[in-house]
Amino acid sequence: FQKFPILINLDHDKLISALLAGLLIGIGLGLVFRFGSTTGGSDIIARIIEQKFGVTMGKSLFAIDAIVLAMSLIYLNFAEMMYTLIMSFVSANVINFIQDGGYSAREFMIFSSQPVEIADKIMKDLERGSTYINIEGAYKRAPGKAVYIVVDPSEVRQVREIIEEIDPKAFVSIRIVSEQLGEGFTYLRKKRSIFGR
Numbered sequence: 001f002q003k004f005p006i007l008i009n010l011d012h013d014k015l016i017s018a019l020l021a022g023l024l025i026g027i028g029l030g031l032v033f034r035f036g037s038t039t040g041g042s043d044i045i046a047r048i049i050e051q052k053f054g055v056t057m058g059k060s061l062f063a064i065d066a067i068v069l070a071m072s073l074i075y076l077n078f079a080e081m082m083y084t085l086i087m088s089f090v091s092a093n094v095i096n097f098i099q100d101g102g103y104s105a106r107e108f109m110i111f112s113s114q115p116v117e118i119a120d121k122i123m124k125d126l127e128r129g130s131t132y133i134n135i136e137g138a139y140k141r142a143p144g145k146a147v148y149i150v151v152d153p154s155e156v157r158q159v160r161e162i163i164e165e166i167d168p169k170a171f172v173s174i175r176i177v178s179e180q181l182g183e184g185f186t187y188l189r190k191k192r193s194i195f196g197r
Contacts, residue, residue: 014079018087025087026058026094033057034099042068058096062088105177106156110147110163111135112170119147121162126155150177 010017029043038044046060065088069081076084112118119130130149137144151159156174163170 014083015086018083019090022087022090023094026091027098029061029091030095030098033095056096057099058092058094061095062092065092105150106153107175107177108147108149108151108159109133109173109175110149110170111144111172112147112163112167113144114167114170115145115147117166118163118170119149121166122147122149122159125162126151126158128155 008020010020029039032039033043033047038047042064043057043061045064046057049055049060050057066085069076069085069088073081110118115132119132122128122130128149128151130147133146133148135144135146136142149159160172163172
C-alpha cells in the first residue's frame with residue numbers, strides 16, 4: 001500500500017470508514033493470529049486469555065478495546081467512541097471468522113427408526129462417512145442407533161432431503177462445527193459434480 005497508495009475520501013461518512021477499517025484490521029490481525037503470532041500490543045493479553053480460559057481472541061480484543069474506549073470518554077465525544085467501537089466489533093468478528101478457517105461445517109445427529117438406510121444413502125449420494133451411536137430411548141427404554149455425520153455447509157440441503165425421503169418422522173439435531181480435521185475436510189477427497197451426481 002505504500003508503493004501503490006489507494007486514496008479513498010471517506011471524510012463525509014464515518015460509518016463506512018469504521019466498517020472498512022474494521023474489515024481491513026480484522027483481515028490483517030486474523031492472518032497474524034491464525035499462524036500463532038501476535039503484533040506485540042494488547043493482542044498479547046488476548047492470546048494469554050485464549051490459552052488460559054478458552055475465550056476467542058476476537059472477543060478478548062473487543063472487550064479490551066471497549067474498556068479503553070470507555071476510559072477515553074474524557075477526551076473523546078460519545079459519537080466518536082461509538083464509531084470506534086463499531087470498528088472494533090467488525091474487526092473482532094472478522095478475526096474470529098479467519099481463525100475458524102473461513103467457514104464452519106455442520107454436524108448432524110439423526111435419531112430415526114431407519115438409521116442404516118439413512119447412513120447408506122448419505123454415503124452413496126454424498127460420499128460422506130457416518131458413525132452409529134448406540135442409544136436408548138428414555139420413554140420406551142428401547143435400544144437403537146443414532147447416525148452422526150459432519151458435512152460441508154453446501155451439503156446440508158441434500159442431507160435434509162435424504163432424511164425427509166427415508167424417515168419424515170426422524171428427530172434431527174444440526175449444529176455448527178467451528179473446526180474439522182481429517183478425511184473429507186483437510187485431506188483431498190474425490191470431487192463430485194456440482195449437481196451432486
